[in-house]
Amino acid sequence: MPDTYKNYCTKLTSTNQIVIYPGISGTAIINSIHVSNVDASNNASITLLLSKGDAPNTDIDEFHICRTTLVPIQSSYQALDAPIPLEPGDLLLAVASDANRLDVIVSVLEIT
Numbered sequence: 001m002p003d004t005y006k007n008y009c010t011k012l013t014s015t016n017q018i019v020i021y022p023g024i025s026g027t028a029i030i031n032s033i034h035v036s037n038v039d040a041s042n043n044a045s046i047t048l049l050l051s052k053g054d055a056p057n058t059d060i061d062e063f064h065i066c067r068t069t070l071v072p073i074q075s076s077y078q079a080l081d082a083p084i085p086l087e088p089g090d091l092l093l094a095v096a097s098d099a100n101r102l103d104v105i106v107s108v109l110e111i112t
Helices: none
Strands: 003-012 018-021 027-037 044-052 061-071 076-078 084-086 091-096 102-111
Touching: 003 018, 003 091, 018 102, 027 044, 027 061, 044 102, 061 076, 091 102
Parallel strands: none
Antiparallel strands: 003 102, 018 091, 027 076, 027 084, 027 102, 044 061, 044 091
C-alpha cells in the first residue's frame, strides 16, 4: 500500500455546509486542520464535522470536531490536537458563520 501525503485547500465562500475532504476508497489519516480568518475587520466562526457513512444509501452520522469556534480577525485556529483516522465513506465537512472570511487547509496521509 503506498502512502501519499496531501493537502486540501478550501475557501469557505458561503455559509452552507461543504465537503472539505471527500475521503478516499482506502484509509486516510487527517494530521491537521488549519483554519485562517483572512478578513481584516471581522471575526468568524467555524464548525467542523466528521461524517461517517458505513455503506451507500444509509444514514450518515455527523460528529463535531469543533462547533461554532471563533477565529479572530486575521488569526488562525488549529482544529486538531491528535490525528483522526478515516475509513472509506467518511467525509470532513465545514460550516462558516460568514462567507469569504475563512480558509481551511487539511493535511492528510492517504493509504491506498
